[in-house]
Amino acid sequence: MINKLVEKIRKTGAPIVVGLDPMLAYVPDHVQQKAFAEFGETLEGAAEAIWQFNKEIVDHVCDLVPAVKPQIAMYEQFGVPGLAAFKKTVDYCKSKDLVVIGDIKRGDIGSTSAAYAIGHLGKIRVGSKEYVPFDEDFATVNPYLGSDGVNPFIKVCQEEKKGIFVLVKTSNPSSGEFQDRLILERPLYEYVGEKVAEWGAQCMGEDYSYVGAVVGATYPEIGKVMRKVMPKAYILVPGYGAQGGQGKDLAHFFNEDGLGAIVNSSRGIIAAYKQEAYARFGAEHFGEASRAAVEAMRNDIRSALDQK
Numbered sequence: 001m002i003n004k005l006v007e008k009i010r011k012t013g014a015p016i017v018v019g020l021d022p023m024l025a026y027v028p029d030h031v032q033q034k035a036f037a038e039f040g041e042t043l044e045g046a047a048e049a050i051w052q053f054n055k056e057i058v059d060h061v062c063d064l065v066p067a068v069k070p071q072i073a074m075y076e077q078f079g080v081p082g083l084a085a086f087k088k089t090v091d092y093c094k095s096k097d098l099v100v101i102g103d104i105k106r107g108d109i110g111s112t113s114a115a116y117a118i119g120h121l122g123k124i125r126v127g128s129k130e131y132v133p134f135d136e137d138f139a140t141v142n143p144y145l146g147s148d149g150v151n152p153f154i155k156v157c158q159e160e161k162k163g164i165f166v167l168v169k170t171s172n173p174s175s176g177e178f179q180d181r182l183i184l185e186r187p188l189y190e191y192v193g194e195k196v197a198e199w200g201a202q203c204m205g206e207d208y209s210y211v212g213a214v215v216g217a218t219y220p221e222i223g224k225v226m227r228k229v230m231p232k233a234y235i236l237v238p239g240y241g242a243q244g245g246q247g248k249d250l251a252h253f254f255n256e257d258g259l260g261a262i263v264n265s266s267r268g269i270i271a272a273y274k275q276e277a278y279a280r281f282g283a284e285h286f287g288e289a290s291r292a293a294v295e296a297m298r299n300d301i302r303s304a305l306d307q308k
């Protein structure tokens with residue numbers, strides 16, 4: 001799957017992930033009302049609204065970008081119907097040939113991680129039958145429990161030719177509370193990055209490993225260091241747009257080949273129609289506003305890479 005991701009990034013010229021984080025507040029009224037007319041103001045109604053919202057956005061951006069990243073929390077908040085909308089979104093994006101990164105941030109003791117890995121990336125046997133539960137292409141993994149929590153994901157990735165992105169340095173303001181703590185004068189995130197490189201060495205695709213890393217756009221200097229610590233790891237870079245990251249912060253997350261990083265924006269794309277810059281589209285044409293936001297992001301990243 002890492003080879004497909006790299007190939008699609010080359011083809012689209014857009015190292016961009018569209019984050020599908022559908023808060024109900026972002027779903028235009030006309031979409032909500034239609035869903036509520038059918039299902040009432042229920043969890044099912046909310047799930048239908050976010051699914052229809054996602055579908056419209058995916059239809060407008062699927063030819064521009066290589067990948068999407070549904071954030072499972074945004075679906076879980078609507079309970080079981082929300083999870084069904086997550087699965088519908090994953091399947092629909094795959095039918096559009098998009099690479100799907102499940103932002104699930106899992107990681108536990110070995111046996112529990114194995115169940116998470118099967119549920120999201122693998123297959124489950126029930127009697128004589130086999131099922132593919134959520135079937136994302138990549139998942140995000142929290143490494144706080146160490147190799148026990150990560151290895152079950154790697155095993156499933158090896159079997160299924162899928163991949164993971166391990167949290168190394170997250171984009172949020174308080175990420176340094178633990179991640180920047182010095183151990184023998186080096187920050188914890190560097191040790192995690194070294195471990196990502198080690199795990200990834202057993203998991204090579206053509207040019208890059210299918211064990212990647214998450215490093216936030218909001219910490220560009222750390223991105224520069226981590227690029228060197230994990231030369232073969234693809235870096236998933238959240239924090240662009242709504243969290244303040246800009247194209248000019250991103251050049252050093254990429255390798256000299258112009259590859260090696262893929263930048264996520266969620267609110268900045270899916271709620272673009274609410275921003276002044278795209279208000280001309282109006283809520284009725286929110287999909288077109290998202291498309292325009294992707295094009296602007298692509299140009300911003302391209303000009304940063306051209307100036308490198």
Ligand SMILES: O=c1ccn([C@@H]2O[C@H](COP(=O)(O)O)[C@@H](O)[C@H]2O)c(=O)[nH]1
Pocket residue numbers: 019021071103169170171172214215216238239240241242243264265266267268
């Ligand atoms: O370090 C991290 C890891 C994950 N995320 C997730 O990415 C998106 C960002 O959303 P925006 O609307 O573009 O800010 C969201 O799903 C986060 O959970 C992150 O932001 N930082």
